[in-house]
Amino acid sequence: MAVASASTFAASSVAYRQMQSNSSTVSLPSSSSPFCSGSQFFYEISKKGGERKSLVFHRALSLRCEVVSQNLNPIDKAESKKSNIIALEQLKASGIDRYTKERSSIAVIGLNVHTAPVEIREKLAIPEAQWPQAINELSSLNHIEEAAVLSTCNRMEIYVVALSQHRGVKEVTEWMSKISGIPVSELCQHQFILYNRDATRHLFEVASGLNSVVLGEVQILAQVKQVKKLGQGVSGFGRKISGLFEHAIIAGKRVRTETNIASGSVSVSSAAVELGQMKLPESSYNAARVLVIGAGKMGKLVIKHLAAKGCTKMVVVNRTEERIDAIREELKDTEIIYKPLSEMMACACEADVIFTCTASEAPLFLKVHVQRLPPVDPKVGRRFFIDISVPRNVEPSVSDLETAEVYNVDDLKEVVAANKEDRLRKAMEAQAVISEELHKFEAWKDSLETVPTIKKLRSYLERIRASELDKCLSKMGDISEKQKKAVYDLSMGMLKKFLHGPMQHLRLDANECRKPEEILEIMHAVNTMFDLETEIILDTIRSKVERTQK
Known part of the structure; x- marks a missing residue:
């Protein structure tokens, strides 16, 4: 079959x-x-x-x-x-x-720390391992051609190439509602939607650390790189989306090397450590017992920042000890005690400050658990939970207890408010770099528009050439192979001559002084003259259906 x-x-x-x-x-x-x-x-x-x-x-x-x-x-x-x-x-x-009424568009549909609280974002969070599956599901939607997912503790953003803007956005929003259980009406209250140039600029700003809670944050660029890395080989992560993320990475690197945005910058992890320092009574900071749950990317950074702030001893709970051994090699002056996940509650009993940073999709600390924990040192007052995980690792109702205080990623804004004005000045420098890279990406994207026209025009004229050649040879009767080759070479030579002019005008060379708009105008004229539009559309539909059937 x-x-x-x-x-x-x-x-x-x-x-x-x-x-x-x-x-x-x-x-x-x-x-x-x-x-x-x-x-x-x-x-x-x-x-x-x-x-x-x-x-x-x-x-x-x-x-x-x-x-x-x-x-x-x-x-x-x-x-x-x-x-x-x-x-x-x-x-x-x-x-x-x-x-044809609505050309395919690049769009971003998302929620971030600026538009939605953590209790909404955590329901939409997608672990890295599931990004390829999400891309496949999104690109199989009727009006979505390509897709990418950027899911971090501060944002959940979906980038797509949509065959129809409004239909595509509607389908993605419904998909987000389906995976999260959040009604579409509620999603729309927190959702932001940007198209084409605005969507591109947004991703470039994200990669540059301009859209983070901590302006100039360095970790987000690594996360954007991870999107591109995990998207390789996934059919729905197509040429336009791949190119978009590639240009975003270039923009992010340039901003960090050519401006002062990253000088003295802090990450979510360092902001979490600073928040803990701010909330603890000054007299108890050096003596506070510290517990870190998780030693992944975020956990490792928390441990490093704790050490940099003068913490000489801490307990780290993790599934395995291998990562802890690697961190010990880097921080030889800090005593890091490893404990398995099974001893987490026992460790919490002896901790004053608990940092949670795991990928667990369910809370690790419930209200009923924290109620049973013994009181902390009176000098500390309450047990502090600083939860920088999304989904959250600490049940929100824990904050109702008189013996505990809970802070999450949304509370980090307090830490970075002090140096916000200085960073905003630095952000202005970054915008000039972003504008340059945006122009380069738009030129590259516009050049892609002409590729289907070039292919279809070549195919169209080749069919005519082959058909007319067959007619000519049938009329010539019995001729030698040399004569056949001469007639064939003549037809090929004419084809190349016919194609030379249109191809030259359709190709967008980086050194050309012509504007992309001129190239696109020529492309539309060629499509109209040779009736190529429908063939190009059908190819798009065929390739999409074939990809869906795999």
């Missing part, structure tokens, strides 16, 4: 005859039909004055359609082929209506 191509969407002549009626919905054959297996297709037809107005094609996310042509008799095969051709023409008309 072969996987169906775009031309097999309308599976039978029965469905086509149904389409001639005035009914608003026409169902294709059921899963028991030899044409479709496990599929959920339907066409909606609206008529006005006897004339078909529009055809909207709907497809379920798990699209699987198989054609069993070997089981059909010749008459059925011919009728099926005719039906497929009709369906392809309808799809072409539908595609033109839907996609």
Whole structure:
């Protein structure tokens, strides 16, 4: 059995005859039909004055359609082929209506520390290991061509190439609602949406540390790099999205090397340590017993910043001791005591300040657990939980206890407020670099627009050349191979001459003085003259469906 191509969407002549009626919905054959297996297709037809107005094609996310042509008799095969051709023409008309009016757009749909509280962000958090799966799910949505996910403690942002802006955003928002359990109406209250140049500038600012709680934060650039690394080889992480993140990484590096934004900058981890220092009574800071839960990227940074602030002894709870041994090698003057995860509560009993920074999707400390912990030293007053994990590791209701205080990533704003004005001045320097890189990316993206036109024009003229060559050779009768080659070379030479001018004008050279807008205008003219638009659209639809079927 072969996987169906775009031309097999309308599976039978029965469905086509149904389409001639005035009914608003026409169902294709059921899963028991030899044409479709496990599929959920339907066409909606609206008529006005006897004339078909529009055809909207709907497809379920798990699209699987198989054609069993070997089981059909010749008459059925011919009728099926005719039906497929009709369906392809309808799809072409539908595609033109839907996609030429709105060119594919880059969009970002997200929530971050500036727009949504941690209790909303944590429900949307996606672990790194699940980013490729999320990309596949997003790119299988009807109007999403490419996708990427950037999920950190401060943000959950989805970058997409959408075949239709509004339809694409609607589908992504519904997907976010589905995975988080947050109603769409509530998501929209905290969500921000940016398109094209604004979306690109936003990612460049994110990579440069301009959009973080801690202005100039260094860790976010590594997280943007990780998005690109994990996206490699994932079909939905396409050329445009990959290029977007590549240019964002370049922008982030330039901002940090060419401006002072990163001088004396702090990360979320260092801000968490500073917050702990601020909240502890000054008299008890050096004597406070410190516990760190987790020794991953964030945990390691917390340990380093604690050591830099003068903490000479701490207990670290982690699944394995290997990471602790590596940290000990770097911090030889600090006593780091390893404890397994099974002893976490016992360690908490003896701790005054607890930093939690694990990837656990469920809280590690519940209110009922903390209630049972013995009181801390009277000089300290209360037990401090500084939770920089998203999802949170400490149940929010723990803060209701008189014996405990809980702080999360949203509370770090207090730490960075003091030096905000100085950092904003530095951010102005960074904007000049970002604008330069933004211009380069836009030029690169515009150059991609002409690639399908170049390919289709070459293919179109090649078909004409091959057809006319065959006609010529058939009329010439019995001629030698040398003569055939001469005629072939003549046809190829003419083709190259014909293509030279259009190709030269369609290619966007970095050294060219022409503006991208001029190139795009030429591209649209070529598409119109040779009727290439529909073929390009169909290729987009075919490649998307084929990717979904894999």
